[in-house]
Amino acid sequence: MSGMKARTTMKDIARAAGVSSVTVHKAIYSKKGVSSETREKILRLAEAMDYSVNAAASSLKRGALHIAVVLQSVSNPVNYFFRSMWAGIDKVERDLLDYRVRITRFECGDDWVSQEKILASIAERKDIDGVVIQCWDETRLNGVIDRLYDQGIPVVTANSDAVGSKRIACVSGPNERIGRLAAELLRAFLPGGGKIVMVGGRPGVEIHNAHRRGFRAFMEETGYSFPIAEVDGDGDPGRVRNDFSRALDGIEDGGGVYAISSRDTLLACREIQERGIDDRVRLVGSDVFRELVPFFEQGILRATVWKNQQAQAERAVLALYRYLTGRQAEWEPIGIGVVLRNNLEDYL
Template structure:
């Protein structure tokens, strides 16, 4: 019987290498004991024999593996973007239930922003025997230092949506934010050939994803129309204030020729301001992400496009990469993994589900 038609076991590797089963087990598990030369020989033989670790059986032996998700609580505007991320994480963990995974949900509320606060990381530190964390990559400095401590203690961390490498994460799952910003710049520039300012709902300055999108937009305009003025409105959690600022800006400067938002909740207020100032459909506008209100505004012509960042897939992949790292000691390769991001048109709405 050849290797392709039977399951290769640790015993087979031990026979092939002339080593004990215990030594092979330690080498495959990356544990102390075997010399480095022995470890390399075991790994090479395992590869040649197409050995696949029975992760489900191993997980049953080790008991419950606990991972935690530190993501914004699903309140008000957080539902628009972060609810699909939560769903993606939960769905993967359900599918991996045979591996004895326990998902500990640690939602947080930050009054000023969506950034992960120190209190949220403190709750994770209080949990017993956590093997891994899925964390929003927009992190307050003190919380970042606390996460670094957990990483140094052996807790595997995967970031989602934004990247903060200094916390010691194994990888970050995110949309191609810089590229999406450039695409918004190209679309708006092509639809506003007569010039004039472009208004951007730029989100929180401290959020890497928002900063990357805004930088992509700025870079594209700088490269192709260096004289084009950009009005960047930054904001935290006060959406009513953002709405008032948008209305004030639109009424003050009727020369604005195009606009966009790099965030989901900013898109809602941008559409509202366009309608209330009579500019809906009169100037090109681009929203971010696919959800009920944005879909309706795309259908009505308030927006001409939506930028889809695939938050569900971000959550799913974050859980998948964490799982592979914990159970299979599988390296991620690239430390930044981009999900497929797309431009949505009226004619393609039917391809997307909320």
Template sequence: MITIEAPRLRAASDVPGGRRKQRVSMADVARLAGVSSQTVSRVANGAAGVVETTREQVLAAMSELGYRPNSAARSLRYGRFNTIGVILFGLASIGNSRTVEAIATHAAAEGYAITLIPVGAATQDNVMGAFTRMGELAVDGVILIIEVHLLDASAVAIPPGVHVVVVDSDAGDRYPVVDTDQADGARQAVRHLLELGHRTVRHVAGPVESYAAERRAGAWRHVLEEAGRPVHTPERGDWSADSGYHAGLRLAADPACTAIFAANDQMALGVLRALHERGRRVPADVSVVGFDDIADAGSYLPPLTTVHQDFAEVGRRCVHALLRQIHDEPADAGTDLVATRLVIRGSTAPPG
């Protein structure tokens, strides 16, 4: 039933004479089957016009020799790679990995593979290197999951002729952008807290260099101003639970603080811990809302009210927008926003 073979550790060097025969090509199959290599090509691509007996001979020869098409030659011939590049800082962020997973899945469904191009820390050199490499990369298009303004800051151009879609950025004037509707999600979170009766809402923001963080913070501020409520300076975190913990300790020190909107679930987790350590009960004394709705959020103590983000949908739309470009279809410039929704669990309640 299974035919896994021992790994061939010495590659394809078993041709006598030391000359390295790459591996089985169409010509080899053709020789064995007694046909021309063009006929092999026709069989391989399921083209019409091959008589059944011939086809079977070719297939037999293929499996005897273990023929596998050479995709480099194919790509060269067709001028396409059937591959999408994904440039990102890292998979550490849960949003990133889920978006990438969705991209990979939808790309595969369309016959595209995806190539990951991580750019380590956001130093100029790294980003530059990634793009230099990308120039030579075997991709038909690129999805940028990266703060694009960091690219702008380095003297790096996206090579002309490379199709691009950007996630999570304000580059909508230059590239098609797909993004979660950050502002609307934040509005829902803040309004929910105000509707519960809280006088105002404190914010634990993400890092300044993140557009997502800035838009969440902007919407938070806007809702408060619109409602005529006091706006405190937001606490700054770096998305990590630990940074949320430290922000939470500062907020716990203020007895007037009854409602906190954290820019992501992990910082909210840190806030919950800080409040717990300081003896502030959630939600009786303080309400907390997160953002992302990661899988664990429902198991926090208490289960976290948060804004659900549809990463899979973002990935799906990225792939399709990019494929439209690759297939020369009319471009949809501007920003495509994916809706969010507030998931109410146990971390929010009217003020005590």
């Protein structure tokens, strides 16, 4: 063991900087009482000396952290996407068990109004240190998110953002690239062209708008000259299905469908199956869940774009935890993948 390098401590940094260990602690954790010049000097030394915070030890010295997570309820059987996000929350809770982190789950409805009520109730409490939320509208939650921040309760958004708010970080996939990838797949599946229908997504949710932008941008850049219709996925599911059914009328002789969300992917699978047009219509969907397996096996669903929503939820909590323990709430982009019939089991 004599060849192992000893871990740098705050005392080592204090000795090198000519200050006390208390001053080093304040500088590293962005506490008050340290001049900017001294703070910069200490941080430079910490980096040069390869100092890393021992989070497990630090957690023993502070009180427990209480994080609220606001995601859509999975009591609704069509919330396939959120099953994976909640699985990510369960995993990160286990990972943080030794760091005195407690997670309280708030299951919201399928709208921003129910989320606003939950966030407002959190603002009235005194026991929550931070919030992770997937936003059902890109701006309408900004007021309550800003209120929480001003009260010292930081918010991290997961999957979809609160654009222009005081949220401290957003953990999401490369959303325009997701749309471009779906477009590239459909172009490959439609060498002769044909009408395309984009179904699903919500106009108020920025990630869905980004998927559409990326999809159309790729098609325009590659000179796709056939019509691309859009069916809004917001509102009553029966209405969405009727609108999608009418849009399919023009592509039964050959064309493609891009389903933007998990729910709309299953809707599109069932509609194409019922019409018996899977030999003429190429479908690219979103995400991966068990209910899609039969449609992959039957050739109705040609591919989906996997957004790794479990990792999005996990990393959103970790980003908030880092911030609450005095570090930067930054994470690398979430990776995406293409799921085909032959690699489907790798993603389930």
